[in-house]
Amino acid sequence: MIKQINFLGKRKFAAVFSGLLLIIAIASLAIQGLKLGIDFTGGTLVELGYEKAVDLNVMRSQLTEKGFADVTVQHFGTAQDILLRLKPQEGMSNVQLSVGISAAANAAMEMQGEMRRVEFVGPQVGDELTEDGGLALLHSMFGILIYVAWRFEYKFALGSVAALAHDVLITLGFFSVLQLEFDLTVLAAILAVIGYSLNDTIVVYDRIRENFRLLRKGSAENVMNISLNQTLSRTLMTSITTLLVLIALAFLGGEIIHNFAIALLVGVVIGTYSSIYVASPLVLALGVSKEDLMEPEVEKEGADFDVMP
Amino acid sequence: MQNHFPLWKNLLILIVLVLGIIYSLPNLFGEDPSVQISISDASDMSEVQLGKVENSLDKAAIPVKAMELKAKQILVRFNNTDEQMRAADLLRNSLGNKYIVALNLAPATPQWLRNLGAAPMYLGLDLRGGVHFLLEVDMDAALKQADERYNNDVRLALRTAKIRYKSVAYESGAIKVVLRNAADKQAAMDLMDKDFRKLDLKTNDDDLQLFLSISEAEVNAIKKFALAQNITTLRNRVNELGVSEPVIQQQGDNRIVVQLPGVQDTVQAKEILGTTATLEYRKVDTQHDVQNALSGRIPVGSKLYYERDTKAPVLLKRRVIITGDQIVDASSGIDQNGSSSVNITLNGIGAKKMGRFTKDNIGQPMAVVFIEQKTITKMIGGKKVRRKVKIEEVISIATVRDAFSRRFQTTGLDSPQEARKLALLLRAGALAAPVDIVEERTVGPSLGQDNIDQGVMSVIVGFVVVLLFMAVYYKVFGLVANLALTFNLVVIVAVLSLLQATLTLPGIAGIVLTVGMAVDANVLIFERIKEELANGNSPHTSIFLGYEKAFSTIFDANITTLLVALVLFGFGTGSIKGFAITLAIGILTSMFTAILGSRMIINWVYGGQRNKELSI
Numbered sequence: 001m002i003k004q005i006n007f008l009g010k011r012k013f014a015a016v017f018s019g020l021l022l023i024i025a026i027a028s029l030a031i032q033g034l035k036l037g038i039d040f041t042g043g044t045l046v047e048l049g050y051e052k053a054v055d056l057n058v059m060r061s062q063l064t065e066k067g068f069a070d071v072t073v074q075h076f077g078t079a080q081d082i083l084l085r086l087k088p089q090e091g092m093s094n095v096q097l098s099v100g101i102s103a104a105a106n107a108a109m110e111m112q113g114e115m116r117r118v119e120f121v122g123p124q125v126g127d128e129l130t131e132d133g134g135l136a137l138l139h140s141m142f143g144i145l146i147y148v149a150w151r152f153e154y155k156f157a158l159g160s161v162a163a164l165a166h167d168v169l170i171t172l173g174f175f176s177v178l179q180l181e182f183d184l185t186v187l188a189a190i191l192a193v194i195g196y197s198l199n200d201t202i203v204v205y206d207r208i209r210e211n212f213r214l215l216r217k218g219s220a221e222n223v224m225n226i227s228l229n230q231t232l233s234r235t236l237m238t239s240i241t242t243l244l245v246l247i248a249l250a251f252l253g254g255e256i257i258h259n260f261a262i263a264l265l266v267g268v269v270i271g272t273y274s275s276i277y278v279a280s281p282l283v284l285a286l287g288v289s290k291e292d293l294m295e296p297e298v299e300k301e302g303a304d305f306d307v308m309p
Numbered sequence: 310m311q312n313h314f315p316l317w318k319n320l321l322i323l324i325v326l327v328l329g330i331i332y333s334l335p336n337l338f339g340e341d342p343s344v345q346i347s348i349s350d351a352s353d354m355s356e357v358q359l360g361k362v363e364n365s366l367d368k369a370a371i372p373v374k375a376m377e378l379k380a381k382q383i384l385v386r387f388n389n390t391d392e393q394m395r396a397a398d399l400l401r402n403s404l405g406n407k408y409i410v411a412l413n414l415a416p417a418t419p420q421w422l423r424n425l426g427a428a429p430m431y432l433g434l435d436l437r438g439g440v441h442f443l444l445e446v447d448m449d450a451a452l453k454q455a456d457e458r459y460n461n462d463v464r465l466a467l468r469t470a471k472i473r474y475k476s477v478a479y480e481s482g483a484i485k486v487v488l489r490n491a492a493d494k495q496a497a498m499d500l501m502d503k504d505f506r507k508l509d510l511k512t513n514d515d516d517l518q519l520f521l522s523i524s525e526a527e528v529n530a531i532k533k534f535a536l537a538q539n540i541t542t543l544r545n546r547v548n549e550l551g552v553s554e555p556v557i558q559q560q561g562d563n564r565i566v567v568q569l570p571g572v573q574d575t576v577q578a579k580e581i582l583g584t585t586a587t588l589e590y591r592k593v594d595t596q597h598d599v600q601n602a603l604s605g606r607i608p609v610g611s612k613l614y615y616e617r618d619t620k621a622p623v624l625l626k627r628r629v630i631i632t633g634d635q636i637v638d639a640s641s642g643i644d645q646n647g648s649s650s651v652n653i654t655l656n657g658i659g660a661k662k663m664g665r666f667t668k669d670n671i672g673q674p675m676a677v678v679f680i681e682q683k684t685i686t687k688m689i690g691g692k693k694v695r696r697k698v699k700i701e702e703v704i705s706i707a708t709v710r711d712a713f714s715r716r717f718q719t720t721g722l723d724s725p726q727e728a729r730k731l732a733l734l735l736r737a738g739a740l741a742a743p744v745d746i747v748e749e750r751t752v753g754p755s756l757g758q759d760n761i762d763q764g765v766m767s768v769i770v771g772f773v774v775v776l777l778f779m780a781v782y783y784k785v786f787g788l789v790a791n792l793a794l795t796f797n798l799v800v801i802v803a804v805l806s807l808l809q810a811t812l813t814l815p816g817i818a819g820i821v822l823t824v825g826m827a828v829d830a831n832v833l834i835f836e837r838i839k840e841e842l843a844n845g846n847s848p849h850t851s852i853f854l855g856y857e858k859a860f861s862t863i864f865d866a867n868i869t870t871l872l873v874a875l876v877l878f879g880f881g882t883g884s885i886k887g888f889a890i891t892l893a894i895g896i897l898t899s900m901f902t903a904i905l906g907s908r909m910i911i912n913w914v915y916g917g918q919r920n921k922e923l924s925i
Binding site: 047049099114115116117118119120121122124125132133135136139140143144147148151184185187188191192194195196198199200202203206207210230231233234237238240241242243244245246247248249252253254256257260261264 | 772818832869888
């Protein structure tokens with residue numbers, strides 16, 4: 001056997017580390033919250049492209065002069081592209097807004113810009129999306145809880161869901177601390193992180209279950225350590241390939257999915273860490289024992305999968 | 310033999326591979342800029358029209374790549390967008406009002422592939438450019454209209470049945486009927502019971518009042534009808550706009566999604582979609598004095614209107630001769646005086662009504678009323694307040710000179726644009742209830758192309774990096790995993806193409822993510838094989854055990870991820886759904902390719918030889 005790493009021996013450090021991250025994440029979410037995109041807040045967004053670089057300060061003052069005071073202006077991808085964001089305005093339809101503001105921007109640039117994108121989201125739609133997004137998170141967690149409890153045991157279900165909550169909170173915290181924009185695609189990424197991190201956790205659990213049945217000797221901690229070591233190279237390999245792809249996506253995929261890729265990058269790193277240092281120690285802390293995983297007499301290993309390749 | 314697949318299994322995998330290649334192929338051929346011509350009443354096209362189109366293109370010397378006659382449309386392909394635009398302008402002018410000429414990007418899939426039913430994936434708006442609208446149907450307005458209608462119907466029914474009443478009026482959510490005596494009340498109740506079953510009747514024993522309110526079932530029916538009717542009308546209007554491959558779908562109880570690929574002029578699109586303009590023809594009340602009406606004494610059976618241009622007041626009869634519903638065709642034109650007009654054709658009922666009216670009223674004035682509902686949304690104190698404005702203007706008053714019925718001309722419109730818009734709206738039918746735009750997303754064509762380029766680029770780079778990494782780390786087995794991964798990508802694209810799923814930018818991200826995660830199954834298997842080898846098993850047994858033991862892990866891990874994809878699909882809208890679909894398909898196909906596909910190749914490489922050392 002190759003050198004064993006005592007993962008569970010360091011679980012106190014991991015607990016402190018995770019606890020710190022969680023405190024920072026929750027504090028940041030509570031204090032400054034997320035920088036929600038117009039998908040959730042409602043409002044109007046206009047992306048314009050010009051043939052020369054845009055000076056944001058000039059643009060801002062010009063727009064304020066034209067009466068668009070409450071507008072955020074930022075570069076988008078390149079210095080020639082700008083993104084204008086407006087909150088829902090009183091007494092103005094979105095047509096007037098988007099047409100008016102691009103005309104004002106064109107005037108400020110003294111050239112005709114290219115209208116690359118206009119998005120308008122009504123306030124009630126934004127509210128619904130926020131609600132649906134939250135519900136989606138809760139429902140997926142609940143579904144996972146039931147499935148894992150059925151396939152494994154309730155302690156594992158609790159462990160995996162706690163690890164997921166850990167990953168989601170820290171990823172959200174990351175977006176809150178850096179005030180990166182949180183839009184629909186980032187929500188999708190968070191849900192994908194749940195899928196990924198769970199995948200990782202299940203692989204480890206699967207090995208723990210197998211080893212509990214296989215290894216007659218050894219404490220629960222010992223068995224789990226062996227399992228973590230056995231799955232370690234797989235965990236790292238998969239994380240690396242996924243991260244490689246995500247890096248490609250983050251740097252080449254364009255500005256619109258940049259934050260999506262960032263959310264996944266953070267989530268995959270945290271998810272990999274949590275399946276080793278959060279999910280398994282939690283199961284141990286919940287007092288898992290061999291008896292929990294001994295299969296009923298009649299069932300044979302893998303009996304429910306006849307379709308073996 | 311442990312590492313040998315039965316023939317059927319090998320064949321199955323190869324068949325899936327061949328099918329995957331065939332059905333993913335169309336995506337490589339790109340699209341031709343083309344023009345799509347159809348007739349506005351959706352009747353069939355024939356060789357005659359095809360010849361006409363060919364002729365006019367020939368004359369203008371616009372080179373044509375190909376031309377096709379399908380049942381209801383002609384599709385003309387061009388070599389570039391420049392020629393496409395020129396041809397579209399030319400055909401719009403030469404073919405006339407009856408035809409709809411739409412710009413389109415037709416897939417350049419070769420005929421033999423099309424014969425097999427293969428078609429490329431449908432590109433979402435974020436990739437091809439276009440407008441996405443989410444419209445909310447104003448159900449309150451629909452119910453209010455129904456109340457008004459019932460109010461009139463009840464009044465009319467009482468009158469027809471010769472039941473005398475004091476008043477019929479709409480009051481706080483119900484129609485209040487006040488009768489003169491108990492006998493009349495009983496008769497009215499019997500009548501309501503017989504003819505107005507959709508109204509709930511409430512009354513007190515000791516007075517002469519009846520309260521009629523629309524029943525719950527009828528309220529739901531009205532809402533359903535309003536939504537269905539609006540979808541039909543919107544579809545007609547979008548067709549009139551000449552947009553190819555539009556999407557018009559119900560979303561939830563009261564919303565409609567409208568997607569118009571390729572449309573850039575959102576202002577025009579919004580105007581056409583959102584307006585509820587229609588016409589009404591009414592008789593002018595010549596017996597009463599307008600000045601009296603202005604001071605508040607409006608005669609019963611008449612209503613006060615204003616003329617559009619002069620703002621002069623006019624008294625019109627309440628009874629409508631015909632409404633916009635009875636108009637079957639309308640086209641814009643110019644009248645003798647050179648002002649804009651709309652030529653109207655009525656249906657049978659409308660023609661009969663108009664014929665009867667004009668015959669009886671020769672020498673009398675008749676007015677055309679232009680009605681438009683507009684919703685103005687205001688934000689007051691952070692809350693959305695909607696105010697509805699109904700604009701009713703008299704656009705023309707003309708003396709009936711002669712009896713006419715089916716076809717006639719209406720004048721008095723401000724501009725040719727307005728005439729065209731009105732004609733379009735009259736052709737397409739009225740909206741049953743006003744709509745509000747609650748969400749709008751426009752993507753310009755250049756951004757769409759950028760999104761495709763960047764998306765494809767990141768897929769390729771991510772893919773190649775993973776291939777290299779796997780080959781270096783797992784050697785021969787890595788190459789096998791790479792083949793399986795490529796196989797997987799082909800099958801995902803084939804399945805998406807077969808389902809005609811819409812590929813969006815998050816969808817591409819889903820594919821990229823699947824590429825990253827798809828190797829997971831192979832990694833699991835290979836790590837298991839390594840372990841079995843380390844345990845001292847023979848290469849053959851190691852391969853066998855590696856695949857066997859990894860299976861339940863792969864299964865559990867993928868099912869849970871699939872669960873997440875399903876939740877995403879259930880809750881997500883639009884682009885998130887796209888991501889969920891690709892993720893789910895990717896999970897399923899990756900299980901097939903990574904387990905069965907890679908095993909087949911491993912069997913070929915190592916199955917025949919005894920105890921050859923594994924390159925892993």
